[in-house]
Amino acid sequence: MIVTADAKLNLYLDITGRRSDGYHLLETVMQSVSLSDVLDINITEGEGITVSCDVPRIPSDESNIAYKAAQRYLDAAGVKARVDIRIQKRIPSGAGMGGGSSDAAAVLTAMNRYFNNALSVEKLHDIASGLGADVPFCLTGGTKKCRGIGEVISSAPQIKRCVFLVVMPDFTCVTKEAYAKFDVTPIPPRDAINEFASQLGGSFEGRMYNTFEVLYSDNRIKLLKAELMRHGARGALLTGSGAAVFGVFDDEETANAAARYFPLNFTSVCIPTEQSIHFV
Numbered sequence: 001m002i003v004t005a006d007a008k009l010n011l012y013l014d015i016t017g018r019r020s021d022g023y024h025l026l027e028t029v030m031q032s033v034s035l036s037d038v039l040d041i042n043i044t045e046g047e048g049i050t051v052s053c054d055v056p057r058i059p060s061d062e063s064n065i066a067y068k069a070a071q072r073y074l075d076a077a078g079v080k081a082r083v084d085i086r087i088q089k090r091i092p093s094g095a096g097m098g099g100g101s102s103d104a105a106a107v108l109t110a111m112n113r114y115f116n117n118a119l120s121v122e123k124l125h126d127i128a129s130g131l132g133a134d135v136p137f138c139l140t141g142g143t144k145k146c147r148g149i150g151e152v153i154s155s156a157p158q159i160k161r162c163v164f165l166v167v168m169p170d171f172t173c174v175t176k177e178a179y180a181k182f183d184v185t186p187i188p189p190r191d192a193i194n195e196f197a198s199q200l201g202g203s204f205e206g207r208m209y210n211t212f213e214v215l216y217s218d219n220r221i222k223l224l225k226a227e228l229m230r231h232g233a234r235g236a237l238l239t240g241s242g243a244a245v246f247g248v249f250d251d252e253e254t255a256n257a258a259a260r261y262f263p264l265n266f267t268s269v270c271i272p273t274e275q276s277i278h279f280v
Contacts, residue, residue, distance in 0.1 A: 001043075001110045002280040004036040005102035006141055006273050007091045008134060009164060009239045009246055012196045013210045015182055016189040023149045024179055026133070027193040029156055029200070030098075032141030033164055033270040036278075037103055038088040039066070041110045046082035055089040065131060069104035072127050073111045077118045083111070092266050094172025096212075096240020098134040102276055105138035109277045125151070134240075141276025145197055157200045159272050165233065165255040166246045167224055168266035173212075173242035181215050205235025205248040213238040221245060231258035 012029040019025060049071060051064045062068065070083045085107060091099030108124050119127075128135035133150030143156045196207050213221065216238070224245040225236040232254045233247030249255040252269060259267045 001041045001114070003039045003041060003106045003110050004278045004280060005039060005091075005106035005138070006032040006276040006278075007035040007097040007099060007102060007166075007270070008032050008137065008141070008276070009097065009166070010210060011159075011200075011204065011208050011237070012193060013212065013240070014190050014193065015187070015211045016191065018183075019149070024182070025148060026146065026150060027189070027191070028146050028150075029143070029193065029197055030134070030137050030146055031143050031159060032138075032273045032276045033166075034273050035091055035097070035166065035268045035270045037091050037099060037106075038280075039103060039106050039110070040086040040088075041107060042084040043111065043114050044082045044084075047080055049083045049085070051085045051087065053087040053089055055093070058087070058089060058093065065100045065135075066103045066107050069107040069127070069131055069135075070111065072130070073108055073119070076123060076127055077111075077115055079115060079118065083107075092168045092244065094174070095168050095244035096173065096175075096238065096242045097166070097244055098138055098240070101132050101134035102138040104128070104131050104135050106277050109139065110279075113279075138276045142274045143200065143272065145193055147193075156197045159200045159204070160202060162205075162272070163249045163252050163255045164246045164270050164272075165228065165249060165258055166239075166244050166266075166268045166270065167228065167262050168244045169220055169224060170265065171220070171243055175241045178212050178215070178241035182211070185215065187211050187214055203234075205233075208235055208237040208248075210238045212241045216242065227261060228258065231261050233258065
């Protein structure tokens with residue numbers, strides 16, 4: 001099976017607290033976008049899991065989240081199979097765009113199709129929740145409000161037509177370090193997710209928010225936002241815990257023109273998508 005796994009952007013991200021087990025509680029609005037990893041998933045008789053990727057720094061052992069997804073599916077379904085996964089990486093790592101999470105969601109979805117929906121939607125969601133905060137969202141994609149540690153998902157109003165220009169700087173952000181910084185310097189929650197979501201059909205870009213962006217003092221992120229705005233973005237924001245920054249544009253022509261001003265960085269012009277996982 002050939003599966004594409006879409007990236008995500010956080011249009012709103014608020015850290016609202018922390019559970020007794022140490023996991024942070026979030027309120028976020030996530031949007032899947034048309035920047036995708038491509039996975040070639042081959043399931044045959046036998047046993048064992050292999051993962052390979054065209055980006056050398058991506059791990060290929062059991063620490064890879066796609067590997068973990070395959071193993072947990074086999075365990076939950078009580079089946080044996082050989083699973084070989086090849087990943088063409090298009091979503092940058094360390095960007096806050098859910099690349100690994102979308103790969104894991106693609107593996108779960110593909111394996112469930114192969115095994116004739118042996119697991120219910122609810123069970124897939126449970127496995128996804130145990131893999132990472134963004135994986136449950138990536139199973140469905142679209143525009144969603146997510147709470148808790150990402151596992152409580154509800155619908156959100158349809159986003160108005162727009163185009164995103166994503167710019168990845170020449171550095172990455174480590175999620176664990178970002179949360180540790182929050183623990184040292186906590187920021188009071190805004191508790192405004194419903195108010196923000198109500199604006200998605202209109203001028204939402206001026207109301208976008210990300211707690212991590214407030215935490216970071218790195219001027220490079222501020223400069224990227226300023227450059228996006230200077231070249232036509234109606235709003236700009238850090239996604240996830242970073243380091244990618246995106247701008248919201250009216251049309252592809254304006255976004256493509258703006259992209260030419262970021263020649264040294266990874267850039268991607270993408271549009272909102274209604275789901276994350278697509279079979280080719």
